[in-house]
Every structure is written in C-alpha cells, then in structure tokens.
Amino acid sequence: MVVMSSEEFAPPKYAQIVQAIRQKIADGTYPPNSLLPSETQLVREFGVSRPTVVRALQVLQLRGIIEREHGKGSFVKAPPPGSAEQSARPGRAVLDRVxxxxxxxxxxxxxxxxxxxxxxxxxxxxxxxxxxxxxxxxxxxxxxxxxxxxxxxxxxxxxxxxxxxxxxxxxxxxxxxxxxxxxxxxxxxxxxxxxxxxxxxxxxxxxxxxxxxxxxxxxxxxxxxxxxxxxxxxxxxxxxxxxxxx
Missing domain, CATH: 3.40.1410.10 (Chorismate lyase-like)
Structure with a gap:
C-alpha cells in the first residue's frame, strides 16, 4: 500500500495565500477598507514568487473580497449590509487587470x-x-x-x-x-x-x-x-x- 503525505494533498501555493488572507480578514486583522500588505511584503511573508502572490490577489478580487487600485495597492472591500462578502464579478476583475x-x-x-x-x-x-x-x-x-x-x-x-x-x-x-x-x-x-x-x-x-x-x-x-x-x-x-x- 502506498501512503501519501499531506503535502501531496496540499492546495496550490496561491490558494493557500488566499485562504490565509481570508482568515485574517475574517478575524479582523485586515478590517474593511484597510490596505493589504504590498506584493513585496506578501512575497516575503509567504516565501513564494511574485506571480504566485499576484495570482492570489487576483482570485480575491475576482471573488469580490478586495479591490485592487493601480499604483495604490489592494484594499479590503466592505461587505454590503446583510452579507458576508460581495458577489464575485469576474468580468469586472479581468477588465481591471494590469x-x-x-x-x-x-x-x-x-x-x-x-x-x-x-x-x-x-x-x-x-x-x-x-x-x-x-x-x-x-x-x-x-x-x-x-x-x-x-x-x-x-x-x-x-x-x-x-x-x-x-x-x-x-x-x-x-x-x-x-x-x-x-x-x-x-x-x-x-x-x-x-x-x-x-x-x-x-x-x-x-x-x-x-x-x-x-x-x-x-x-x-x-x-x-x-x-x-x-x-x-x-x-x-x-x-x-x-x-x-x-
């Protein structure tokens, strides 16, 4: 019988970053309208490449959790009344990609x-x-x-x-x-x-x-x-x- 390690079932690196940031938003570490750490800071924090961090931020934007502003950074979006987070808007997200x-x-x-x-x-x-x-x-x-x-x-x-x-x-x-x-x-x-x-x-x-x-x-x-x-x-x-x- 082949025993597989937990690493073989681990999600992709960018997905792990998405999960970690969502947890920090949920526990109040990153409150609504706050600025997330820069891409460079996230690269250092998670020990990954910049493309992996950019991919994670893109997923968060696609899901309506953050707003990315060119030259300013990524901000946590305030959820609308009565909902945990905003609806995913993939069309808008791709139109704003740089x-x-x-x-x-x-x-x-x-x-x-x-x-x-x-x-x-x-x-x-x-x-x-x-x-x-x-x-x-x-x-x-x-x-x-x-x-x-x-x-x-x-x-x-x-x-x-x-x-x-x-x-x-x-x-x-x-x-x-x-x-x-x-x-x-x-x-x-x-x-x-x-x-x-x-x-x-x-x-x-x-x-x-x-x-x-x-x-x-x-x-x-x-x-x-x-x-x-x-x-x-x-x-x-x-x-x-x-x-x-x-």
Missing amino acids: EAEENCSVIDAGPLAVPAPIAKLLDIPEGSPVVRRRVLFRDDERPTDLFMVWCPAHRAEGTQLGEVRPLTAGIRQHLRASKGLKLQHVVERLSARHPSADEAKLMDISKTTPVLGVLASVFNGGGRPVLVVDLVLPGELHELEDSYSL
Whole structure:
C-alpha cells in the first residue's frame, strides 16, 4: 500500500495565500477598507514568487473580497449590509487587470472578421471588422486562465488593444484614457464545459478537463455593447462564490 503525505494533498501555493488572507480578514486583522500588505511584503511573508502572490490577489478580487487600485495597492472591500462578502464579478476583475504587472503572454492581438456568436453580442453584422486580443496568465506553477476580448475595429482605433505587448493599465482604464470611453454595465454568462482544442493546448490541460467559461458583454453609458470578454478558467483551479440576503 502506498501512503501519501499531506503535502501531496496540499492546495496550490496561491490558494493557500488566499485562504490565509481570508482568515485574517475574517478575524479582523485586515478590517474593511484597510490596505493589504504590498506584493513585496506578501512575497516575503509567504516565501513564494511574485506571480504566485499576484495570482492570489487576483482570485480575491475576482471573488469580490478586495479591490485592487493601480499604483495604490489592494484594499479590503466592505461587505454590503446583510452579507458576508460581495458577489464575485469576474468580468469586472479581468477588465481591471494590469497585464504588465502579471506573469502573462499576449498570444495574439489584431484585426479579424467577427464570428456570428460574438457579432450577435456586439450587435454588429457577422464578418464585421473587430480587434481580438488573447492573453494567457500564469502563476509560477502553470497557466491559470485564458482571457480574450473582442472590440469593434472603430472603437479599438487609437488604442493598444491590437498590439502584441502587455498593457500597462487595465482595459477599462486604458479605454477611458485613450478614447474617453466609460464602461458602465456588464452582463455575464457562466457555463461549465470542456475546452476547445486550442484552449486545451494553450492552457496545457486535457480536452476532457472541465473549465468554467465566463462570457461577458460590456456596455457604455448609452447602453451600447462595446466589448465582449471571454474568460476560460480551469475548473480544478477556480471556484466562484456568491452571497446574498434573503
């Protein structure tokens, strides 16, 4: 009989950091609206690499537990009345990610003809010119998620969405700075599925590995769809959590 050690059942390093920070928030060590230790401090505290810390903070942001502000740090979000924590908002979280500060690769970025499913979400004719951007994020162990954004070509003009280099600001901030475009509303669709052959290859997973797909339509203040975000998350590395009052 083979006896397996407890280390073989230990969660990934970033998940251990998530658990530790959540415990400190729960016990009051990090109260609502407080500033978390810097990434450098967390690297020293947990003895891990910076990509692992960044991944943990991204998970906490995705779950609505913290808010990350470029140049300022990560803050504990105050829970709404009657709930333990805010709802997970993966669409918003990925729009605020700063690629240049994370361990990621821009797979491709540039113009192409929009396929029918995305055209419907963008409310434009099939085959219309769009700019697609695909970015693969990693921690120091493996790929963690694949992010894809579709933007009509006329809205992407004058931005860096079509450039194959990491953005130095989140997409939401970048569009506002470069185009004066304010993103105000997101509609998300979540699905459990198997990855496509291309997704499986990029994320180094099998074609039968369950993934969570988040397809988000992003609207401007006038109610027009301006972006479609497609996020692919390996099921074994992610969970979405929600809480609400009855």
